[in-house]
Amino acid sequence: MNQIRRAVAEAIERSGKSLSQVAAECGVDKGNLSRFLNGRGRSALIGVSRLEKIIDRLGISVVPPKYPPHLQWLNEVDRWYERLRGSVRGVSDQDLRQILIYVVRPAGQRIHFVRKVGSGYVL
Amino acid sequence: MSSDQTAGFDPRLDFFTRVLEAFHFCHLETVLVGNAAAMIHGAPVMTKDADFLFRDAPVNRKKLKKVAALLGVSLSQPFMPASEVFRMEGGIFDVDLMPSLPGYRFESVRAKAEEIDIGTHKIKAAPLELIIELKTKANRPKDRAVLPVLRNTLKVLNEMRKRTPPP
Numbered sequence: 001m002n003q004i005r006r007a008v009a010e011a012i013e014r015s016g017k018s019l020s021q022v023a024a025e026c027g028v029d030k031g032n033l034s035r036f037l038n039g040r041g042r043s044a045l046i047g048v049s050r051l052e053k054i055i056d057r058l059g060i061s062v063v064p065p066k067y068p069p070h071l072q073w074l075n076e077v078d079r080w081y082e083r084l085r086g087s088v089r090g091v092s093d094q095d096l097r098q099i100l101i102y103v104v105r106p107a108g109q110r111i112h113f114v115r116k117v118g119s120g121y122v123l
Numbered sequence: 124m125s126s127d128q129t130a131g132f133d134p135r136l137d138f139f140t141r142v143l144e145a146f147h148f149c150h151l152e153t154v155l156v157g158n159a160a161a162m163i164h165g166a167p168v169m170t171k172d173a174d175f176l177f178r179d180a181p182v183n184r185k186k187l188k189k190v191a192a193l194l195g196v197s198l199s200q201p202f203m204p205a206s207e208v209f210r211m212e213g214g215i216f217d218v219d220l221m222p223s224l225p226g227y228r229f230e231s232v233r234a235k236a237e238e239i240d241i242g243t244h245k246i247k248a249a250p251l252e253l254i255i256e257l258k259t260k261a262n263r264p265k266d267r268a269v270l271p272v273l274r275n276t277l278k279v280l281n282e283m284r285k286r287t288p289p290p
Contacts, residue, residue: 103165108242112169113135
């Protein structure tokens with residue numbers, strides 16, 4: 001919810017409109033909108049349909065995160081991949097991505113011991 | 124997830140953590156080396172055992188026995204006289220403890236070691252440059268097989284360090 005509050009607050013600022021104007025345009029009580037943005041007070045929540053009006057009116061685009069919460073570190077992999085792609089001599093893009101996935105992940109998740117099964121190995 | 128993992132429990136990671144706890148409990152200072160150390164640095168490799176370096180002294184050899192007893196594993200030197208490596212067998216994977224590496228004593232490896240936080244413990248691991256150097260010198264088929272990915276990992280790490288502002 002804090003992310004939505006931030007997005008709405010930033011969009012209001014960018015629009016150059018006052019809180020009263022936005023509230024009036026969206027059919028929302030100004031005090032309610034103010035309490036929603038501050039996240040405080042008895043009615044710091046806003047109904048979904050009103051929130052939808054505010055989002056539409058202010059042109060806010062709601063984009064779901066690319067990765068689930070426990071894989072958020074993959075965002076850093078993406079950032080490093082874009083920065084390093086083509087600039088590490090002798091390392092192909094495919095190898096770069098694979099290495100970054102191991103290097104960037106939390107150190108506790110880098111440990112993979114295999115065990116011998118028959119003539120091969122399994123994780 | 125392998126067949127013996129349930130609800131995120133990894134018996135191999137659990138045993139590795141117990142090995143580190145046993146070292147800590149017995150005040151045995153070690154440095155992780157080999158492929159396990161390369162893995163900790165982020166090289167996309169796997170390993171079937173863990174290799175550690177320790178300072179060879181009578182008191183530490185006694186501590187090895189205590190560590191083995193705590194872990195419920197056997198301790199032996201199966202490769203004598205060719206190698207003084209101590210091997211702990213009977214756990215989820217073997218743990219090798221060596222008193223030295225070719226051309227390097229414990230103190231010099233410890234001085235170069237990097238401390239890496241794996242969440243449950245902080246491990247001292249030999250730097251990737253040293254692991255590459257040792258594998259290049261050893262020149263066994265399994266070392267040659269893994270060297271390209273280690274070298275590429277080091278290149279990527281160096282490039283990342285160049286571009287990361289110091290704290």
